Structures are given as structure tokens and as C-alpha cells.
Amino acid sequence: MATRGRIVEAAAAEIRERGIAGVTLDDVGRRSGTGKSQLFHYFPDGKEQLLLAVAEREAERVLEDQEPQLGQLDSWAAWDDWRDVVVEKYRRQGVNCPLGVLITEIGHHTPAAQAVTGKLLAQWQRRVRAGIEDMQAAGEIRADVDPDRAAAALIAAIQGGVVILMSSGSSKHLEYALDLCLDYLRVSSS
Amino acid sequence: MATRGRIVEAAAAEIRERGIAGVTLDDVGRRSGTGKSQLFHYFPDGKEQLLLAVAEREAERVLEDQEPQLGQLDSWAAWDDWRDVVVEKYRRQGVNCPLGVLITEIGHHTPAAQAVTGKLLAQWQRRVRAGIEDMQAAGEIRADVDPDRAAAALIAAIQGGVVILMSSGSSKHLEYALDLCLDYLRVSSS
């Protein structure tokens, strides 16, 4: 059972580093200290099933990485903290990015993996929306901002920033996009 | 010479439809009505070189698709037109998206292709920034908006919207993100 976990972690790491196309089952075996027979033992459907497990693991990680800030977006200071955590996290990861890999590689691979991505985005958006609604309730954001639309725009902005970060190595776009969205929410309240 | 062009177009179309991993040189040959010998004649370095040519072609196409609106962002009506063109274009393309393929697939493949992506983003951002500066000169956008940052945020937003569109099939995120940015620019002027 622990073996299964090791395989998934090894596959996830390997994919993050070298991309889905560059990773072979033997690489995964080598890194996890196992072989193909274990791999096919735990994932009878082979690579596809393994990829799905990796997708699920990476999706979890994306939200984990934003906790506890994502759950407590109830003051401007909290939003700024969250913003900093997100930027710092992605800046540090650089190209080695669970979210990026999920959305640009694993996600397109199979409908099931696409569903995982969709679920992640929906959950993420729900959390952000909850934060916006809290702020509206506190009178910090104007009531005529549509929380769902704004939350959708925010995660799209992060997404875009991350994708650009992955291809340029610079986190500037991510920061600017995130800051513009936050400014928008703030300005609305004035 | 026309043959070379046909090969690139065929490869681009094939990659857009089935992804970089799903396309073989034989597929490209079949679709372009050529064979591997032509392919290696025009692209002696094989697949990598072909991919780079495809990247360049797709990068061109991304900007072409936004003309003439992108070059004339000098009134709010023009910005709205541009917004509509972008959304409509990407909605219609759906998963079959030059920009998406470039940024999520070809871009990671080789440093040279990455450079193509970088160049596209820089050019694109420059065009948007020019539009913002025009509007500032006309007094339609507040002078304290940083045109470069706002332009960066805008293209990140589009990027994110497109990536989400590619994995969810819905253009909502793209629209919301783009609208939020435009609202931000407008609100700033009040």
C-alpha cells in the first residue's frame, strides 16, 4: 500500500520535472525503487490509470498549498497574505508546478483527467467566491460585484500567470494579474 | 517551396486536433500529401525543426486573428470590439486553439520554441500597452494606471481563460477575466 503511494509520488515528481512525454514507466520504477510488475499490480490499466492517480494527487496539492489562507479570506490583510502565498509558491516552484502540469499536460490526456481538473477549478472558485461574499457581507466589497464572476476571473488570472511563468520563468505576469484583480475588488468599494 | 508550407500547415492542424504526442510524421505526410522524404528534405533536423516552424506559424496566427482590432485600441468601442473578437475566436476554436497548443504543448518542447512563445507574448503585450497609452493620452484611462502592468495582466487573463476553455470547453472564464480587466481600466477613469 505504501508502495502505491511511492509510485504515485515518484510519477508526479518525474512528470513535473521532465514532462509527461519524457517520462517512462521505467523511470518511475527507478525513482520509486520498484519495477513494472508492482506498477501493473497496483495500476492494472497501466499508464493511463497511473496518470489519473497523479492528477488527483496534484489537484489536492494545489489547494493544500494555499491553506490555511484560502479558507480565511475575511479581511484585506488576509487577501494580501493569500496573494503573497500564491505568488511565492509559484515563484519558488517555477517550472516544477503541480497546477501547471495538471492543466497543460495531464489534463488533456484523458476525459477522466480532464474531469479532475474541472473539479479542482470548481472547488477553487467556490472557495474564492466564499471569500468575496464574506467581504461583501462585511461591507468591504461593493454588493454589485458578482462574486462568481469575479472568482472565475481571479482563478483565470492565476492560471494565465502560472502558464506564462512556466514558459518564461518570470512571475511578473502572475503578480500583475493577481494585483489587478485585487485592486478591482478594492476599488469597487470606494 | 509550396510543399514546405503545406507540411507546416498540415502539422499545425494535426497537432491542434490531436496534440503533439498523438501526431506522427506519417500523419503529417498523409495529410499534406507528401512523405517523409520531403519532410526530411525541408526539415533536415526532423521533428524538432518542424515543430519550431509550426510554433512560429501558430504565433503569427494568434496576432493575425486579432487584427485589425488589436492595432486600433483608441476608443472604448474599439476595446469592446476587440474583446468580442477575442472571445468569439476562442469560443469558436474551442479545443482547437493555436495559442493553447503553442503555450501548453509546443512551448515546453524545446528552448527555441519557448523563445517563440516569449516573443509572441512580448509583442502582444506591447500592442495592448500601446492601446492603453492611447486611451490615457485621450484622457479615457487614468494616468496612474501602469500601462505595462495592466497589459501584462490582460494577456495573463486571456491566457488563463484560454487554458481553462481548453480543459473545460466553456468560455465563461475567458469572458469574465477579460471583462474584469476592462472594467478595471474603465472604473479607473471615473
Added chain:
DNA sequence: GGCTGATTGGACCACGCAGTACAGTTGGTG
């Protein structure tokens, strides 16, 4: 201890694909 089923190792196979070799075949120039 010996039986059974769940694990593990690693050699093995089949096959799809990038890349090559080589034999034509055009088309332009003297």
C-alpha cells in the same frame, strides 16, 4: 512446519515511430 494468496523481480515481447537509404523524376540551364 506447510499451505495459500498477496507481493516483487526482471527477463521478455510486440509494435509504433523517427530517421535513413536509395532509386527515381522532375525542371531549369548550357
Added chain:
DNA sequence: CACCAACTGTACTGCGTGGTCCAATCAGCC
């Protein structure tokens, strides 16, 4: 027309990789 170089068609090869097989080992249990 003759010649040469730039093209085109096609059969072939070598290799990497996903997936299979079976023999060995381990863990629990009577």
C-alpha cells in the same frame, strides 16, 4: 538535347517503450 541539381516515393532499420509472463519471495494462518 544533355546534364545536373533539386526534389519525391517507398521500403527498410533500429530503438525505445508500454505491457506481459512467470518464477521467486513474503505474510498470515491453521
